[in-house]
Amino acid sequence: MTQPTFDATTSAEEVVDGLDLTGKTYLVTGCNSGLGYETARVLGARGARLIGLARTRDKAAQALAKLGVAGDAVACDLGDLDSVRAAVDAVRQLAPLDALIANAGIMALPELQQIQGFEAQFYVNHMGHFVLVTGLLDRLTDAGRVVMLSSGAHRYAKAGLELDNLSGERDYDPWRMYGRSKLANILFARSLAARFGASGRTAVALHPGVIETNLGRHVPNKEAMYERLKHMLKTVGQGAATQVYAAVHPAMAGVTGVYLSDCAVAETLPEGQDDALAAALWERSEAIAAGASA
Ligand SMILES: NC(=O)c1ccc[n+]([C@@H]2O[C@H](COP(=O)([O-])OP(=O)(O)OC[C@H]3O[C@@H](n4cnc5c(N)ncnc54)[C@H](OP(=O)(O)O)[C@@H]3O)[C@@H](O)[C@H]2O)c1
Numbered sequence: 485m486t487q488p489t490f491d492a493t494t495s496a497e498e499v500v501d502g503l504d505l506t507g508k509t510y511l512v513t514g515c516n517s518g519l520g521y522e523t524a525r526v527l528g529a530r531g532a533r534l535i536g537l538a539r540t541r542d543k544a545a546q547a548l549a550k551l552g553v554a555g556d557a558v559a560c561d562l563g564d565l566d567s568v569r570a571a572v573d574a575v576r577q578l579a580p581l582d583a584l585i586a587n588a589g590i591m592a593l594p595e596l597q598q599i600q601g602f603e604a605q606f607y608v609n610h611m612g613h614f615v616l617v618t619g620l621l622d623r624l625t626d627a628g629r630v631v632m633l634s635s636g637a638h639r640y641a642k643a644g645l646e647l648d649n650l651s652g653e654r655d656y657d658p659w660r661m662y663g664r665s666k667l668a669n670i671l672f673a674r675s676l677a678a679r680f681g682a683s684g685r686t687a688v689a690l691h692p693g694v695i696e697t698n699l700g701r702h703v704p705n706k707e708a709m710y711e712r713l714k715h716m717l718k719t720v721g722q723g724a725a726t727q728v729y730a731a732v733h734p735a736m737a738g739v740t741g742v743y744l745s746d747c748a749v750a751e752t753l754p755e756g757q758d759d760a761l762a763a764a765l766w767e768r769s770e771a772i773a774a775g776a777s778a
Pocket residue numbers: 513514515516517518519520538539543560561562563586587588589590591608633634635636637691692693694695696697698699700
């Protein structure tokens with residue numbers, strides 16, 4: 485097909501214009517807010533069935549009800565691996581997944597917070613999704629897609645993944661640790677793509693743009709931050725465009741192992757293309773999921 489001409493101004497609604505998603509099933513984490521909510525709205529409006537995940541089942545159910553989209557609400561607290569495993573079990577009872585959109589996240593916690601001894605952004609943004617996605621790989625359809633929400637802020641991971649500092653205790657910095665978690669999202673997608681090979685299943689990571697959502701809630705003086713960034717702010721509709729493009733657009737069929745921004749392939753930090761680092765992260769994540777400490 486001819487490549488669509490999408491760019492930074494394209495909205496998620498424009499991405500799905502003319503597409504019939506009847507019979508498709510999409511899982512979205514963080515379906516109750518910001519980009520996840522908009523993604524659920526736009527896909528549901530095109531006839532897709534949604535599996536909406538949120539910290540609590542109530543939050544997910546309320547979001548789907550408010551949107552009036554067909555779907556299932558599932559509790560999944562990404563900071564609690566038992567909750568994630570229960571979500572995996574619940575999702576396994578539902579229809580196979582045409583795409584799994586790992587969208588939920590937290591950003592720039594001002595003080596070090598730890599979960600099970602691990603820095604919280606790494607744990608929620610990466611580990612929670614690692615356990616969720618790896619638990620559902622065999623529930624992807626033959627052409628199923630994994631879409632990892634990363635960020636241009638992965639560039640703040642100046643010291644790379646810091647696998648020797650997963651506790652976050654050495655020289656804690658809110659943005660460097662957020663950046664590290666988002667670099668982990670890129671490397672996880674890269675590992676998945678390598679594992680999928682030419683199977684037809686795909687995995688990509690992406691930067692949605694800069695959008696004023698609840699994500700900024702932990703940033704002191706966030707109004708000043710958004711004011712400073714106002715020349716590049718996207719609307720929520722524009723912000724959800726790249727993940728919707730990655731998850732459902734025919735032009736993305738078979739496209740795997742890439743990083744997207746503004747509905748186009750973009751460059752990551754060199755560390756985002758480091759296969760040895762991706763393999764080390766996978767191995768460490770498996771160990772953490774099995775109970776290893778920081
Ligand atoms: N907005 C931006 O400018 C921007 C830029 C680059 C990347 N991103 C990425 O885009 C994604 C979506 O962000 P957004 O802007 O839509 O933010 P948002 O409005 O704050 O939405 C984040 C979602 O993640 C959920 N979440 C947070 N912690 C969770 C946990 N422990 N378990 C389960 N769910 C949890 C939130 O649930 P609650 O409502 O219950 O907290 C919410 O549904 C994130 O991964 C973010 O890193 C956003």
